[in-house]
Amino acid sequence: MTGLIALPGTRPSEVAFIARANPVAKLAVAMVIPIALILTVDPVTAGTALLLEILALPWCGVGPRRLLRSGWIVLLSAIPAGLLTLLFAADSGRLIAGLGPVTITAGSLTAAAAIALRILAIGLPGVVLITTTDPTDLADALAQVLHLPHRFVLSALAALRLFGVLAQEWTMLTMARRARGFDTGFGRADGFGLGAARRVGGQVFALLVLAIRRATVLAVAMEARGFGVDRRRTWARPSRFRRSDLAIALGGLLIAVLATVAGVVTGSWNLVLT
Amino acid sequence: MLNRPALNRTAGSGAAVQARGWGWRYGTRKAWAVRGLDLRIEAGERVMLLGPSGAGKSSLLAGLAGLLDPVESGGDEEGELLLDGVPARQARVQGVRAGQPLTGLLLQDPQAQTVLARCGDDVAFGLENHAVPADQIWPRVEQALREVGFPYGIEHPTAALSGGERQRLALAGVLALRPGLLLLDEPTAMLDPDGADLVRESVAAVLAVTGAGCLLVEHRVAPWLAMIDRVVVLEPGGGVHADGPPEVVFAKQSEALAAAGVWVPGVRIGRTRPASRVQASNGGTSDPRRQDAGTLDAGTQREQLLTAAGLAARRPGQVESVVQDLDFTVQAGRALCVTGPNGVGKSTLALTVGGLVAPAAGTLHAGQSLDAGAGPDPITWRAGELVSRIGTVFQEPQHQFVASTVAAELAVGPARVRGRHRPDPQQVAARTDELLERLRLTHLSRANPFTLSGGEQRRLSVATVLATAPRVLVLDEPTFGQDARTWVELTALLAELLAEGAAIMVATHDQELVDELGHPDLGEVLAL
Numbered sequence: 001m002t003g004l005i006a007l008p009g010t011r012p013s014e015v016a017f018i019a020r021a022n023p024v025a026k027l028a029v030a031m032v033i034p035i036a037l038i039l040t041v042d043p044v045t046a047g048t049a050l051l052l053e054i055l056a057l058p059w060c061g062v063g064p065r066r067l068l069r070s071g072w073i074v075l076l077s078a079i080p081a082g083l084l085t086l087l088f089a090a091d092s093g094r095l096i097a098g099l100g101p102v103t104i105t106a107g108s109l110t111a112a113a114a115i116a117l118r119i120l121a122i123g124l125p126g127v128v129l130i131t132t133t134d135p136t137d138l139a140d141a142l143a144q145v146l147h148l149p150h151r152f153v154l155s156a157l158a159a160l161r162l163f164g165v166l167a168q169e170w171t172m173l174t175m176a177r178r179a180r181g182f183d184t185g186f187g188r189a190d191g192f193g194l195g196a197a198r199r200v201g202g203q204v205f206a207l208l209v210l211a212i213r214r215a216t217v218l219a220v221a222m223e224a225r226g227f228g229v230d231r232r233r234t235w236a237r238p239s240r241f242r243r244s245d246l247a248i249a250l251g252g253l254l255i256a257v258l259a260t261v262a263g264v265v266t267g268s269w270n271l272v273l274t
Numbered sequence: 275m276l277n278r279p280a281l282n283r284t285a286g287s288g289a290a291v292q293a294r295g296w297g298w299r300y301g302t303r304k305a306w307a308v309r310g311l312d313l314r315i316e317a318g319e320r321v322m323l324l325g326p327s328g329a330g331k332s333s334l335l336a337g338l339a340g341l342l343d344p345v346e347s348g349g350d351e352e353g354e355l356l357l358d359g360v361p362a363r364q365a366r367v368q369g370v371r372a373g374q375p376l377t378g379l380l381l382q383d384p385q386a387q388t389v390l391a392r393c394g395d396d397v398a399f400g401l402e403n404h405a406v407p408a409d410q411i412w413p414r415v416e417q418a419l420r421e422v423g424f425p426y427g428i429e430h431p432t433a434a435l436s437g438g439e440r441q442r443l444a445l446a447g448v449l450a451l452r453p454g455l456l457l458l459d460e461p462t463a464m465l466d467p468d469g470a471d472l473v474r475e476s477v478a479a480v481l482a483v484t485g486a487g488c489l490l491v492e493h494r495v496a497p498w499l500a501m502i503d504r505v506v507v508l509e510p511g512g513g514v515h516a517d518g519p520p521e522v523v524f525a526k527q528s529e530a531l532a533a534a535g536v537w538v539p540g541v542r543i544g545r546t547r548p549a550s551r552v553q554a555s556n557g558g559t560s561d562p563r564r565q566d567a568g569t570l571d572a573g574t575q576r577e578q579l580l581t582a583a584g585l586a587a588r589r590p591g592q593v594e595s596v597v598q599d600l601d602f603t604v605q606a607g608r609a610l611c612v613t614g615p616n617g618v619g620k621s622t623l624a625l626t627v628g629g630l631v632a633p634a635a636g637t638l639h640a641g642q643s644l645d646a647g648a649g650p651d652p653i654t655w656r657a658g659e660l661v662s663r664i665g666t667v668f669q670e671p672q673h674q675f676v677a678s679t680v681a682a683e684l685a686v687g688p689a690r691v692r693g694r695h696r697p698d699p700q701q702v703a704a705r706t707d708e709l710l711e712r713l714r715l716t717h718l719s720r721a722n723p724f725t726l727s728g729g730e731q732r733r734l735s736v737a738t739v740l741a742t743a744p745r746v747l748v749l750d751e752p753t754f755g756q757d758a759r760t761w762v763e764l765t766a767l768l769a770e771l772l773a774e775g776a777a778i779m780v781a782t783h784d785q786e787l788v789d790e791l792g793h794p795d796l797g798e799v800l801a802l
Binding site for chain 2 (some may be wrong): 006077134136146157158162164165171172173175176177178179180181182183185202206209213214217218220221222223224225226229231232233234235237238270
């Protein structure tokens with residue numbers, strides 16, 4: 001989890017142009033490119049988008065190591081998805097290699113490349129958004145720039161902070177259960193199956209009870225400090241959508257358009273639904 | 275630290291409280307939490323609110339904070355609860371509209387009060403809700419943090435705070451709003467002595483500067499006395515039992531208050547010796563405990579059940595050790611008190627000794643009689659082997675509950691025991707009944723453990739561990755947040771267990787508990 005969500009409170013002091021942009025601009029990019037890529041499965045559109053994204057990376061301020069650390073799950077899903085398509089997609093075109101029912105043809109090679117590139121091109125802007133955006137800043141932007149209801153946004157933000165606490169609670173529960181005579185993990189004293197499932201279920205229930213209790217106290221503390229009263233609140237951290245942010249959002253749109261044009265011009269673009 | 279005057283409120287301003295026949299019943303309960311309360315508190319008065327658990331102290335604070343809403347929560351309200359003449363709920367809304375609340379509420383659990391990820395943002399949260407203009411927010415945040423002596427800057431992550439620091443941060447978040455009345459609901463119950471002192475000093479300093487009043491609920495009375503004008507004792511079921519200056523109330527009511535679980539100043543509640551020791555002392559020797567030791571089987575008295583050599587302990591999932599190079603023994607019939615400030619590694623050491631976390635370095639070996647065929651390393655024991663050998667009582671009782679009734683909770687442990695220690699069903703039933711009786715839980719045997727009060731949950735968590743009769747008992751902050759009555763019962767029980775030959779390790783920063791169990795006659799102190 002820590003790899004996926006930048007832990008609340010760890011605001012990297014971003015200097016790169018895109019990294020320090022308003023979160024809404026980054027969010028726009030991370031939404032418009034996937035929309036263009038979801039429409040089609042072809043290697044040219046996805047490849048062009050990925051290429052342009054990689055060209056923009058230097059302005060994102062995310063080095064290869066940091067990218068890999070938070071984006072490994074995207075990479076991890078692209079590789080098997082591509083491989084499976086390569087081996088099992090419907091045959092078409094020239095036969096390149098074959099072993100019994102498993103064949104690799106020119107058609108399946110194209111499809112595999114399209115699938116893998118598409119996952120990477122869709123995932124990359126999201127990974128950049130997550131690694132360079134502090135959750136508090138994102139919430140500020142959602143409420144102030146997009147004018148989403150602040151009660152909802154701030155409650156979600158407070159809940160996100162409790163997530164880390166829940167991970168600690170789970171560890172404590174696991175140990176407390178060992179102390180009560182329940183082995184941890186599967187396959188030990190009581191074996192697999194129903195018993196183990198029931199034990200994990202019980203622990204999940206206990207975690208929920210603790211979570212609700214904490215959330216209730218937190219809600220009381222928040223209300224006592226004036227949260228939830230129907231009055232226009234002020235913002236200690238103003239979130240502004242500047243011209244540079246607009247430029248970044250438009251840049252994302254440009255990538256989506258260029259990729260689609262490249263796909264259409266080369267005749268590679270094909271609407272998924274047809 | 276207090277180099278600037280209050281921003282909005284001038285000295286001498288506070289909020290007055292008026293309760294007229296006020297009562298509140300939670301939607302899920304049959305009984306009223308408070309009923310028929312008549313009380314007047316002048317602006318700026320510093321009042322300590324006492325009474326047995328269930329007298330409705332916390333409900334009164336929540337009501338004054340404007341948080342009890344019959345429409346939203348389905349509860350029932352009767353009578354009036356006014357702040358400066360305005361119903362409390364309405365006062366909350368008006369306070370937000372006016373940019374300054376009449377009340378500020380500080381709760382017991384530091385962890386559950388942190389709203390945001392960075393310290394400055396957390397303090398700013400209330401100011402934003404009260405629509406304080408953005409340019410005034412940060413100076414007020416800085417000032418509030420200075421007032422509570424907060425050691426970090428506004429960018430510091432709240433995740434890295436200790437309990438005491440967290441509580442001071444929450445206090446800063448309340449103070450930044452300059453409330454006229456501070457509502458303090460056991461604000462230091464979960465803090466170590468140093469952390470509690472700092473919170474108390476901050477409160478006293480701020481009250482002096484702002485002229486605000488306070489309404490304080492706290493079991494441990496003495497440290498707060500210097501700043502209190504008046505004591506109000508609530509009656510369970512409704513009404514005021516006693517009211518007046520602290521010295522008068524404590525002089526007249528000391529017995530009733532002590533029975534209600536209040537640490538009455540000047541009344542020493544420690545030195546609770548179990549009956550067997552009292553009888554032994556009647557034997558006429560100068561030192562009753564020595565004689566006591568003599569009557570026990572010498573073999574069990576000094577037996578080393580666990581031996582730590584060069585032991586280092588680390589928190590689960592972490593690489594760095596928090597404590598290192600420890601050598602100690604856990605002996606039958608002796609208590610080992612591990613002390614030290616918050617965060618020093620007491621709990622981690624307790625979990626390690628409890629066979630729940632593997633040692634980071636060094637060894638923790640069980641003696642032969644404790645091992646009994648399970649092997650020398652407790653961490654490698656199966657859970658069913660562990661329960662009959664080492665029992666661990668967690669800081670948070672709720673972590674340990676696995677059954678749906680109190681009686682079932684006590685039967686769980688014995689049924690998990692593996693090997694020749696396993697008791698037969700009749701023994702289990704007898705032991706369960708005995709424990710219910712001994713820890714005053716019989717009337718609750720069919721209740722759900724999660725619905726019990728804090729003191730009842732603590733007693734149950736101890737009882738569940740005793741149900742499997744382990745030779746070694748490990749307790750992590752067993753007296754945290756407990757009232758004086760539960761404290762006395764718990765200490766007496768532990769002393770009894772020692773007399774019966776059990777070994778006890780307790781991780782605590784409760785100095786009175788250390789005085790009691792760490793006394794050379796009963797055990798040793800290991801200061802981290």
